[in-house]
Amino acid sequence: MRPSWIEVDLEAIEHNVGRITEGIAPAEFCAVVKADAYGHGDVPVAEAAIAGGASWLAVALVEEGVRLREAEIDVPILVLSEPTIRDVHLVVEHGLIPTVYRIDFVEHLAAAAERAGAQPYPVHLKLDTGMHRVGAAPVDAFVVARRIHGDDRLTLQGIFTHFSVAEKDPDYTRRQNTALVRFVDALRSEGIDPKIVHAANTAAALELPESRHDLCRIGLGMYGLRPAPDCGSDIDLRPALRVLSHVGYARRVPAQARPSYGRIREIESSSVVATVPIGYADGVARSLSGSGTVLINGQRHRFAGQITMDMVIIDVGQDDVSVGDEVVFIGRQGDDEIAVEEWADLLGTINYEVVCDFSARLPRRYLRGEAK
Numbered sequence: 001m002r003p004s005w006i007e008v009d010l011e012a013i014e015h016n017v018g019r020i021t022e023g024i025a026p027a028e029f030c031a032v033v034k035a036d037a038y039g040h041g042d043v044p045v046a047e048a049a050i051a052g053g054a055s056w057l058a059v060a061l062v063e064e065g066v067r068l069r070e071a072e073i074d075v076p077i078l079v080l081s082e083p084t085i086r087d088v089h090l091v092v093e094h095g096l097i098p099t100v101y102r103i104d105f106v107e108h109l110a111a112a113a114e115r116a117g118a119q120p121y122p123v124h125l126k127l128d129t130g131m132h133r134v135g136a137a138p139v140d141a142f143v144v145a146r147r148i149h150g151d152d153r154l155t156l157q158g159i160f161t162h163f164s165v166a167e168k169d170p171d172y173t174r175r176q177n178t179a180l181v182r183f184v185d186a187l188r189s190e191g192i193d194p195k196i197v198h199a200a201n202t203a204a205a206l207e208l209p210e211s212r213h214d215l216c217r218i219g220l221g222m223y224g225l226r227p228a229p230d231c232g233s234d235i236d237l238r239p240a241l242r243v244l245s246h247v248g249y250a251r252r253v254p255a256q257a258r259p260s261y262g263r264i265r266e267i268e269s270s271s272v273v274a275t276v277p278i279g280y281a282d283g284v285a286r287s288l289s290g291s292g293t294v295l296i297n298g299q300r301h302r303f304a305g306q307i308t309m310d311m312v313i314i315d316v317g318q319d320d321v322s323v324g325d326e327v328v329f330i331g332r333q334g335d336d337e338i339a340v341e342e343w344a345d346l347l348g349t350i351n352y353e354v355v356c357d358f359s360a361r362l363p364r365r366y367l368r369g370e371a372k
Contacts, residue, residue, distance in 0.1 A: 260307075
């Protein structure tokens with residue numbers, strides 16, 4: 001087997017959930033495990049999150065929810081956007097809680113719940129308060145809410161919205177939150193009383209207490225990452241992911257050699273270069289070639305040339321490096337650490353994208369306690 005992998009510290013997941021749960025109480029913790037738990041592995045992370053105090057899970061796709069149910073996870077699972085009508089039967093069969101915002105879907109769901117004898121079936125109505133991606137505008141949301149309320153086959157369990165800039169614009173986020181509160185108040189004045197109101201993502205949950213309501217949907221923070229550098233700085237979060245490989249080959253090359261495709265970088269003096277069996281097909285972005293570093297034996301070393309699909313070449317200079325030595329791409333080794341945010345800065349992106357980009361070619365190994 002190729003010696004490249006991802007380590008996921010499940011104890012760190014539990015720790016992060018526990019610390020955030022304490023901070024957001026009495027709101028409940030909904031663990032967002034969509035996109036294979038942000039590349040960490042959905043089933044193991046979901047189980048660790050529940051052990052840490054999460055009482056809900058959230059996914060983006062029906063098939064992600066089905067996978068959790070097939071792993072015998074039985075807590076409420078919210079599908080964060082409205083499923084397709086063809087998936088209505090899967091939603092009901094597996095007891096998933098769908099997001100709704102269109103009358104057509106609501107009607108098909110009610111019929112599926114009736115056929116399955118699963119009445120009244122819970123739904124969460126998504127209100128668009130300014131994200132403008134999915135969700136019903138307030139005037140349309142009233143129509144959907146009244147339709148659900150008038151159907152004995154359904155129950156409007158929840159109302160929620162999605163913040164678009166909670167990590168950097170608290171004023172806009174407060175306006176979104178106020179729009180949600182006013183909408184819920186108007187519904188309740190009509191006798192429509194959703195039991196669960198939710199809005200906060202990690203950034204809002206940590207920085208905007210009035211947005212916590214009954215439930216907080218926590219993704220990034222659960223993995224030990226922050227939406228912005230100072231977000232929730234008073235809460236101890238531990239990164240749960242390390243990306244590792246081993247030196248597969250090492251040799252000395254002469255000065256002025258230009259290793260790898262494109263011959264983009266000249267080796268200034270005779271140096272040892274180490275070949276490592278991991279590449280951009282695994283999620284080590286090709287654009288890191290000119291700026292990224294790795295840790296070997298506790299020391300930082302630059303890429304010697306272009307990152308390729310399956311391999312990278314590292315310039316280790318005059319250091320003593322042997323076949324089999326551990327190579328850390330993300331994570332701690334010795335006294336140094338390459339953080340996800342370091343890659344994000346180099347790539348001009350966000351930490352979310354970095355962790356989601358690691359492919360299934362890298363096996364996930366699950367640990368208890370700090371990775372060594």
